[in-house]
Amino acid sequence: MTSILNTARQVLAVEADAVSALIERLDERFERAVEMILACQGRVVITGMGKSGLICQKIASTMASTGTPALFLHPAEGIHGDLGMLMKGDVVIAISNSGETEEISRILPVIKRMGLPLIAMTGNVRSTLGRAGDVTLDISVKEEACPLGLAPTASTTATLAMGDALAVALLERRGFREEDFALFHPGGALGKKLLLRVEDMMHSGSAIPLVRDDTLLKEALFEITSKKLGVTGVTDAEGNLVGVFTDGDLRRRIEGGFDILNAPIGTIMSANPKRILRSNLAAKALQRMEEHSITSLFVFETEESRIPVGIIHIHDLLKAGVA
Missing domain, CATH: 3.10.580.10 (CBS-domain)
Structure with missing residues (x-):
């Protein structure tokens, strides 16, 4: 049992360190990303594959519920027709820990041809994705919590935290209020608390x-x-x-x-x-x-x-x- 608890504590410590390391990396690039999204006339389209794709869906959901219209684009589906959901005025956030995900790399030329601003979130700022971004946010981690170093763990946690940081910064800049939040959450106890007068x-x-x-x-x-x-x-x-x-x-x-x-x-x-x-x-x-x-x-x-x-x-x- 002690071994199990030690493993769990080590996982949490590694992931906590990964998130803490992001704090020191925040600079004018993060501010530019926020301003880019605030200036967006369309939607924020967030794209990523595999585990990163799941994190993208959560970030898109958080943004949408806090006043920033956002949606998830599956890059593999994108190269087979779903890129049609992109439109002028959109901002794209592309997420890949390696920065070399094939499906992401294949949709980058389309994003560039459409002239859409691109925010890259990657663990390798010198990668294909890192170099393509109009703004690149460094989400690299020292190590994964997985002892094999294979399963995305600390990296996905850091990515989600960076996404939350963007969403909350946008929320505050927009002057988003409890009443606004309630409009997007009319169901359940939360909606009743914030909507009923x-x-x-x-x-x-x-x-x-x-x-x-x-x-x-x-x-x-x-x-x-x-x-x-x-x-x-x-x-x-x-x-x-x-x-x-x-x-x-x-x-x-x-x-x-x-x-x-x-x-x-x-x-x-x-x-x-x-x-x-x-x-x-x-x-x-x-x-x-x-x-x-x-x-x-x-x-x-x-x-x-x-x-x-x-x-x-x-x-x-x-x-x-x-x-």
């Missing part, structure tokens, strides 16, 4: 539980039970929200031994209720509820507003998967 889920109009502050509690209970949210807001004569009363407040009052059913709710309500804006993300509403250990928030149009336009309940958020 309070106004999409709140109860509004006659569904908002509200009573005047001079309403007797026994009458206010009908509002709490009929709206089925376990709470009612309390307003003044102008409709401004001045407090809340929950079914939990009722239990605590009864346990205190007070005869409160005939008390005006304004005398027993909780003042200064927590609030949320309708434009806020639904995830923020859930965060606020958890922070204050409450189950609902009254919703307002602006920070200055005092008249509620809705109410949102924790059950609505959990049912929608905002968690």
